[in-house]
Amino acid sequence: MFRKVLIANRGEIALRINRACHELGVATVAIFSEADRQSLHVRHADEAFCVGPGPVARSYLNIPNIISAAMISGCDAIHPGYGFLAENARFAEIAADHGLTFIGPRPSVINAMGDKATAKRIMREAGVPTTPGSDIVASVEEAREVAERIGFPVLLKATAGGGGKGMRAVSEPEELPTAFATAQAEAEASFKDGRMYVEKLILNPRHIEVQVLADEHGGVVHLGERDCSVQKPSHQKLIEEAPAPELDHVLRARLHETAVTATRAVGYTNAGTLEFLVSGDDVYFMEMNTRIQVEHPVTELIYGVDLVKEQIRIASGESLGFSQDDLHPHGHAIEVRVNAEDPNHNFAPAAGTLTTVVFPGGPGIRVDTHVYGGAMVPPFYDSMLAKIVAVGRTRESAILRMERALDETRIEGVNTTVDFCREILADPEFRAGGIGVAWLPALLARRVATV
Template sequence: MIKKVLVANRGEIAMRIFRTCRVMNIPTVAIYTHVDRGALHVRYAEEAYCISEDETDTSYLKPDLILAIARKTGAAIHPGYGFLSENADFARRCEEEGVIFIGPSADVIAKMGIKTEARKIMKAAGVPVVPGTEEPVNNIAEVRKVAKEVGYPIMLKALAGGGGKGMRLVRDEEGLEEAFRLSCSEAGNSFGNDAIYIEKYIENPHHIEVQVLGDKYGNVIHLYERECSIQRRNQKVIEESPSPFVKEETRKKMLAVAVEACKKIGYYSAGTLEFMMDKDQNFYFLEMNTRLQVEHPVTEEVTGVDLVRDMILVAAGNPLPYKQEDVEFRGAAIECRIYAEDPENNFMPSPGVIKVREAPEGRNVRLDSAAYAGFEVSLHYDPMIAKLCTWGRNRESAISNMARALREYKILGIKTTIPFHQRVLHNETFLKGNYDTTFIDTKFDKEDLKRRQNNDPLVAVIAAAIKHFEQEKEASARMTTVPLVGESLWKYYGKLQMTANNY
């Protein structure tokens, strides 16, 4: 029985989990750093604990402290995504110390977290895998040898972790050595493990993933697929379900393979199998994420399933509340990740204080966010500040609803990727559903997002006049004078208000 939930995370995913907990009448515990002391998830939870040692400490990677807080409060731990969510050692410590970990077993996390091991396991389970190495490559000489055997182009990938970190596409031997050095460096900095392995690069691939859900009694179901091919720097930015590319025959085969593989490895909780698919509908296992995905709202919108709720139920020892035939797929959904980045300036980070925030409302719109007017977006954490999701009876309806929602979404004080998403939704290739992971590089007009300077001197004069007017108005409103002897204070304050209004 889970009586309380601690979310070992921050931002929108912490809020997402807390909201389901509130529906389930489960009290919640937040953790936060000094930077996040004004964050929404801290205000929302019933209990909140600071885990910073001082003002400069911005880390959420504090397993000892988090476990101590969980034991003190009697809470189970939901890791969200990122941070400790795929840390097998942390999950194992939870198991050993009697703290419920809302996720899969530590053994499965460990096996699937090492990509070469995951490839071996999936290959043994009958899942097609991309040609590549079964062991990490240790030096440039070995990399050159494997590259020639596999054939260019190849992908260098971090053995541990994900999210595009440590990943490099190499098309010929000329750029191989530098790519290997950079991949090792980035992997080491991101995951504390600089090991790299090699995969054959699939030209013009589609990135398709299958959402699975299992319990501790051997039951596993799929919740259909998501199309995640709109990517920038190997990071997903727009996802949708169902995929407009995958044919029904391929879909059935891929879903069946995913479920069977999860049964063979004894998987429980929510998880995602990611596949690369070529132009001929051949699909290959890429990796498995043993956690809740960023884009899980897309699946929830088309199936009506609350994945967080089911993760909590499974962690508490309950069987899945439904069978495969009970899951009804309906309509289409699309999600746009809203980042605090400037799309007009090569997507550079745009930290700062959000001065105005107007959220979209209405039918078939879902917004997962922890942002608010007055909140400061920090450089210390991931720049994603919201996930905007819309549903429709078909793909065209979902896209139309998203276009309307993006027009209503106003964030001032920082730059965001909202204009970028608006451009994508008007792109002909995207609208036809005929896109792959090369879309942004080959089919998207980036020139359209470049900053346009207005050199008209009249615009500068008008802007200066408006600013002067606002300053004068503010000064007059703050003006103070001494009331006349015997004058009513009500009349005095009335005169001040009339003076301010005249401006």
């Protein structure tokens, strides 16, 4: 087991990793920007180092400063969390060059899966179904040829993309030039990589992902699926749940089997997530996230497995302490992301001082957060303030528990998504289960039409 781990992240995930390390008897080192000096992840770590000013390029993406903090403090491993450098193969390579274990998959695997076009090619070769589409297209003309071959509507996607950035839906040929230029510029600005590919747009599929764990000794297991279909028009998730409601048991088993096959095909190790589009009985591989997911708590609550601890154990060379036969889900869990955003104004992010912060408690409620009354919400980072997770014996009991939890939640000083998430939970279509990714944008359109 490691002696000391540097946590190369901020906010709730940094605090989450810190807790897992301490429960394993591992010392921790936090990094922080000048804007995050008073953050809880800094207070609870054993040591902390400022790695730069507020903007991410000068702090949480500042690889030389982060590696220096790890070396000065005597760390033997780095946990990247999610976002920032979590899927940066070069960062993992540099860590290894300095004798630091990167808590995640090998750099070559991060590279292969981080390039969405390459990932799809590897999956096709492994017999995993993928959405019809292209490899990298070098121009609008090439994109047009692909689109005409597979048929409109299509989706333009950045090969280095994530979080909905560098992605545009195109319904008609005349929309293609503008959409291509816009998506490419966004990808270049967000990822310093403007390469694009084209895939068939599956209309209103469900977004279902499968959690996997794989050790260095050939052990691979899945921990069921999560339904992440409640997404903003920007494709960013807002509510996730596990297991996926209204999912045929044969299709569920096929998703699990496909995820394990894909994991073995790429020689994957550590925690990872296979994301799929599901339309009727059709399943299409979308991408693999080579890191811990924001929504991992819903899986933890129904499987009773601490995924972050397993990440650390696997990276330290340990074998999985369980087999697939040992893993059985119990109950249903739902996660709501509490973001500092205004749902009435296109989810515009908010920054400022939190004057009041009251989170819920009681049976079946988990809150992962880094904020408190008086905390500053900086303008530089992701807008998520907290994740509220409810677990119950059934989906309906989990929803009722979440409604009670949101009623108890009070956050003042900035706009948040709390009331809007309460509205979603009360909607009859959401309550029925089985909605697709187009459902929330349609709900938003209806709200605007009634104003």
